[in-house]
Amino acid sequence: MQSETMLNHPRTGQPFASPVPPGTGWPGDPATPATARAADAAEVRRLAGTAQSIDELDARISVCRACPRLVTWREQVALVKRKSFADQPYWGRPVPGWGSTEPKIVIVGLAPAANGANRTGRTFTGDRSGDQLYAALHRAGLVNQPTSVDAADGLRANGIRIIAPVRCAPPDNAPTTAERNTCAPWLDTEWRLIAPHVRVMVALGGFAWQIALRIAADPMLKPKPKFSHGAVADLGPTLRLVGCYHPSQQNMFTGRLTPAMLDDIFTNAATLAGIRN
Numbered sequence: 001m002q003s004e005t006m007l008n009h010p011r012t013g014q015p016f017a018s019p020v021p022p023g024t025g026w027p028g029d030p031a032t033p034a035t036a037r038a039a040d041a042a043e044v045r046r047l048a049g050t051a052q053s054i055d056e057l058d059a060r061i062s063v064c065r066a067c068p069r070l071v072t073w074r075e076q077v078a079l080v081k082r083k084s085f086a087d088q089p090y091w092g093r094p095v096p097g098w099g100s101t102e103p104k105i106v107i108v109g110l111a112p113a114a115n116g117a118n119r120t121g122r123t124f125t126g127d128r129s130g131d132q133l134y135a136a137l138h139r140a141g142l143v144n145q146p147t148s149v150d151a152a153d154g155l156r157a158n159g160i161r162i163i164a165p166v167r168c169a170p171p172d173n174a175p176t177t178a179e180r181n182t183c184a185p186w187l188d189t190e191w192r193l194i195a196p197h198v199r200v201m202v203a204l205g206g207f208a209w210q211i212a213l214r215i216a217a218d219p220m221l222k223p224k225p226k227f228s229h230g231a232v233a234d235l236g237p238t239l240r241l242v243g244c245y246h247p248s249q250q251n252m253f254t255g256r257l258t259p260a261m262l263d264d265i266f267t268n269a270a271t272l273a274g275i276r277n
């Protein structure tokens, strides 16, 4: 499913179809037309298992088509578009992790937003949650600028990487268990490649906390540490897990999570990781 209409990228001005074909010049596109493409769960396992670097992994993730329902949804959203973004091309593909390939801090999110990362091609970019998250990361010295608008805006990470257990925008923000399982090998490989560098994981919400425990904790760890905002759990001699409410529009709007609370979390994470004193 692809539009015939070419629309200009809001920053670079280059015209793109929606969804964006691999290797056509979208800022930060890790893939080429020749990148190996997973069409089912077995191919995700094989292509994730043989990826030798984060760059190779990101490229393979960004062209994955293993979950029919999610492929249809992400491409439909890219074609129909939200009214306020009707003049923009939409990425409409899976969203790889973003940030350092040797991070000291890893932030675990959920799935891309339909009109945020699914539009811009970069995680947490172009929606309200991302506005809150990147502003807090900037105040903590973990990114170079307070805003994250599109994939060509000059944002750079300082020792952090943002990862997610599902890479395609799901209908109603709710991937199925089967879709989560299909996508899991991408995250497992990403963790294998970055884990030697990571000192702190920040889980955005209880589900992300469970994901962090699954990929990083000793399976024999008993009792399993429980999620709460501000909780810190030791996952090993050099790895800590920090809990943080998800900076969703609802959590921020209701005051369950405030900018000051986010600052406490990321300042603490930066200190624990040795990025700041």
Ligand code: SF4
Pocket: 044, 061, 064, 065, 066, 067, 070, 071, 094, 166, 167, 168, 179, 182, 183, 184
């Ligand atoms: S959710 Fe994951 S496994 Fe499913 S199509 Fe997207 S990238 Fe592929």
